[in-house]
Amino acid sequence: MDKQWLNIKNKADQTYIKGVDDFLEWAHSQPGVYGMIRCPCNQCMNKKFKHRNKVRKDLLKKGFWESYTV
Ligand SMILES: [Zn+2]
Numbered sequence: 001m002d003k004q005w006l007n008i009k010n011k012a013d014q015t016y017i018k019g020v021d022d023f024l025e026w027a028h029s030q031p032g033v034y035g036m037i038r039c040p041c042n043q044c045m046n047k048k049f050k051h052r053n054k055v056r057k058d059l060l061k062k063g064f065w066e067s068y069t070v
Contacts, residue, residue, distance in 0.1 A: 006064050020059045024052055040065050 005019030041058035
């Protein structure tokens with residue numbers, strides 16, 4: 001997966017928004033995912049399980065957890 005868009009600081013940027021949607025699409029295509037995924041946003045830091053639309057909202061508002069890209 002191309003992660004260049006993770007470096008975009010402007011969360012209203014179309015490329016960032018598309019990246020978030022692509023990520024959600026990818027995350028939900030993983031085996032064992034039934035509606036909830038770990039939220040990789042700055043606040044949840046992959047510790048909380050959330051529904052897709054809530055994760056999307058988190059990512060567009062708070063951004064990705066920085067360590068997530070490592
Ligand atoms: Zn979150």
